[in-house]
Amino acid sequence: MSSDSGTRQMADGRPGYRLVRREDVELTDALPGRSSGLTTCRLVDGALGSTHMALTLVSLVEGHVDEHLHSYETSFYVLEGEPLLYLEGHGMRLQPGACGAVPVGAPHAFRCTGSALWIEMASPRPRADGSDSFLLGPAPDSEATPLDVRDPRNHNLFLLTEGETDLDRLKRAQAMGAPTVSGSMATAVLAYSGIAVKMLVDQRLDAQLHTMFMVDYQPGACANPHDHPFEESYYMLDGEVDVVANGDRYTLRAGDVFWTGTGCVHAFYETQGRTVRWLETSAPGPPPRHSYRHERDWDYLVERLASDTSVGAV
Secondary structure (H helix, E strand, O other): OOOOOEEEOOOOOOOOEEEEOHHHOOOEEOOOOOEEEEEEEEEEOHHHOOOOOEEEEEEEEEEEEEEEEEOOEEEEEEEEOOOEEEEOOEEEEOOOOEEEEEOOOOOEEEEEEEEEEEEEEEEOOOOOOOOOEEEEEOOOOOOOEEOOOOOHHHOOEEEOOOOOOOHHHHOOOOOOOOOOOOOOOOOOOEEEOOEEEEEEEOHHHOOOOOEEEEEEEOOOOEEEEEEOOOEEEEEEEEOEEEEEEOOEEEEEEOOOEEEEOOOOOEEEEOOOOOOEEEEEEEEOOOOOOOOOEEHHHHHHHHHHHHHOOOOOOO
């Protein structure tokens, strides 16, 4: 199995993919003059093969990011620390597992009195010259309150807490006073083939151009070869999983990043008998139908056509 970071553009015209190993992630100073204590690493963008997205690892240490807005849509997922998010003038203290959508044109800023680390997703892909970002002024320094996901005013934000992808827990009724959003499709988990998928950022949070979700694999889980009419990124959080993209196989571990272009045939296999978790994004947002194209289904059609003697008859 290969372990080399880099983007693979296929010479035969097949869509490419990108692998970034954790040890190759390097944070560098960002937004000079508009921030302090901010370092970032661009994991996926146009220069790295993507057409539709940019994925960035963001670190903020004892610093701030000035208030600004974009003509593209962004989302975030907090990995470490408690950054303060000021979204359209309202300050919220986030925590690990907090996530949300920042709509097109929404003023926002960040502050942090300690250290924080988060993943940031953008769609459509930001322009290389930065002309689709607009500086508004200094970051607010007003009081920030802890994120309250039950407050309907925080409709762009969500908090993924321990056990929310536990299928056995979801079989039980939710208590009226449970400190989460009310039981509904907002708390639902999609389960198949040993895989649990929990949507984090989608149209429910007013994201129109992309999605972000958590993926949990049980021991032995698999997603057989398939492709999509959109791009995907995968940020590994826990465990390890084998990925096969256009016939090339790699083992992904915590901190690694993988990206598949539109039409890249890929598959995932858990082979160690352990659980796996990663954060996944897609852009553009998946269509209502035909968001997956599984190789096995079309191979089955080929077999049926080969055995059908009436095919080709007039």
